[in-house]
Amino acid sequence: MMIQDTSGQDTVVQPNMSKKLKWPLVAGAAVLLVSGLVWSSVGGSQISESIKRSELRFATLEQGTLTRDIATTGKIVAANAPILYSTDQGTVTLLAKPGDRVELGDVVATIESHKLTNSLKQQEALLEGMLSALERARLDARREQLKAQQTLDMAKVDLEAADRESRRGDELIENKLISKIDFEKGKDDLHKAKLLSAHAKQEAELMRDTLTFEIKNKASEVNRQKLVVSELERQVAALNIKAPVGGIIGNWLTEQKARIGQSQPILTVVDLSAFEAELAVPESYADELGLGMHVELSFGELTLIGELSSISPEVRNREVTARVRFEQDDRLHLRQNQRLSARVLLENRPNVLMVKRGAFVSTGGGREVYAMNGDIAEQTDIQLGARSMSHIEVLQGGKAGDVWVISSIQPFNKAEQVLVR
Structure with missing residues (x-):
């Protein structure tokens, strides 16, 4: 026996079109009603655009202190990083490698200059010869002074003898024991002895002055030669290049065992006891920079305040280099060429009406903006x-x-009013 299905009992029902269209019509009417209310409330004839609120950025005008500043970047440099130069031409030997720690006065490089060392030896030999000549001149001066003194002493003896003969003649002429001619000859001998004694004395004084001058002149020549030798000794000692500060060796600026000229850079020494910040400021702000201006330096989460210590007078790559001096902080672990961000504080303007910067400045030329009045x-x-x-x-x-x-x-x-929805 077969069981029949219920298809014979089903009845086909036709869809009701009025119910199908009911909800879309209601929703459309509501949208039209709201739009009409909004347009009627703001004068729909003036609004031609609408923009989503999420596409815009807003800011509220406020009264406060405006700080004019320049945002820039820079790097940490050693406040003192001298470059060492060659003092003479020759072959350089670099004794300290980059990164080596050195103390003040340590020899970090040497220069081999045969010309300078040979010149020193020649001048030293010349000085020894001049010293010998000076001593010989002093001996000769003593000998000449002794001869002059002997001549003076003999003249004194002759004068005394002539004086004695003159007095004896006076006694004899009174007793008429000698002739007048012999008497006058005795007087002439006395006068001659006096002249010879006076001339011998003057000759001895002149000889003493002459010898003193000669000795002084030779001593001056020796002193001049000593200065020449002293200068050459200084130059030879300067061939040992010493560290002017304590720190570490930076970079080699020449090759090992290279032939270099005078005043050629050899290497740098970095003083790690003090750092400065070197900033690159756009040249458009160069005229506004001034020494002593405060600068805000950002080292990650740590911010320090420094001041401009120097400003480069030249422009490179459309930028001006400025140095910032700041107090060292133990929390900072600074390294040479470490990057940082900075803000140069140009001016503080109190009680100023201001707003946050945005793209409206460039797109509107700084002459127009859209101010919110409700949703408009x-x-x-x-x-x-x-x-x-x-x-x-x-x-x-x-x-x-x-x-x-x-x-x-x-x-x-360029619409006058825009709906912000």
Whole structure:
């Protein structure tokens, strides 16, 4: 016996079209009603655009202190990193390698200069000869002075003898024991003896002055030669290049055993006791920089305040190099050429109406912005003033508490009013 299905009992029901269209019609009417209310509330004839709120950035105008600054980057450099130069031409031998630690006065390189060392030996030999000549001149001077003294002594003896003969003649002439001619000859001998004695005395004094001058002249020549030798000794000693500061060897600036000229750079010594920050500032800000300006240096999470210590007078790659001196901090583990970010604080303007910077400055030329009035962004003419890296001064077109669209104004298509939904 077969069991039949229920297909014979089913009845076909036709769909009700009014119920199918009911919910779409209701939803459409609601949208039209809301849109009509919004358009009627803002004067729909002036609104031609609408933009999603998520596509825009907003900022509120506020009153406060505007800090004009320059954001830049830089690196850590040693405050004292002298470059050592060759003192004479020759063959260089580098004794310290890059990274080696050295102390003040350590010999880090030597220069072999045969010309300079031979010149020193020649001048030393010349000095020895001049010293011998000086001693010989002193001996000759003593000998000449002795001869002059002997001549003076003999003249004194002759004078005494002539004086004695003259007195004896006076006695004899009174007793008429000698002739007048012999008497006068005795007087002439006395006068001659006096002249010879006076001349011998003058000759001895002149000889003493002459010999003194000759000795002084030769001594001056010896002193001059000593200075020549002393200078050459200094130059030879300078062939041993010494570290002017304690630290580490930086870079070799020449090759080992290379033939170098005078005043050629050899190597650098880095003083690790003090560091400075070297910043690259765009040349457009060069005229605003000044020594002593405060600079905010960022080392990761740690921020320090320093001041500009030097500004380069030249421009390279459209940038000006500036040095910043700052207090060393034990929390910092600084290394040569370590990168950092910095902010040069140019000026503080108190009680300024300002707003955060955004793309509206460049896209609107700094002359227009869209200010929020409820859900409507209205095109507004503005005038901007001083600028920092984060804020910009508002001179006209706004007041504290106003909300501006600080993103690009290009999506607004120059419309006077735009709905922000």
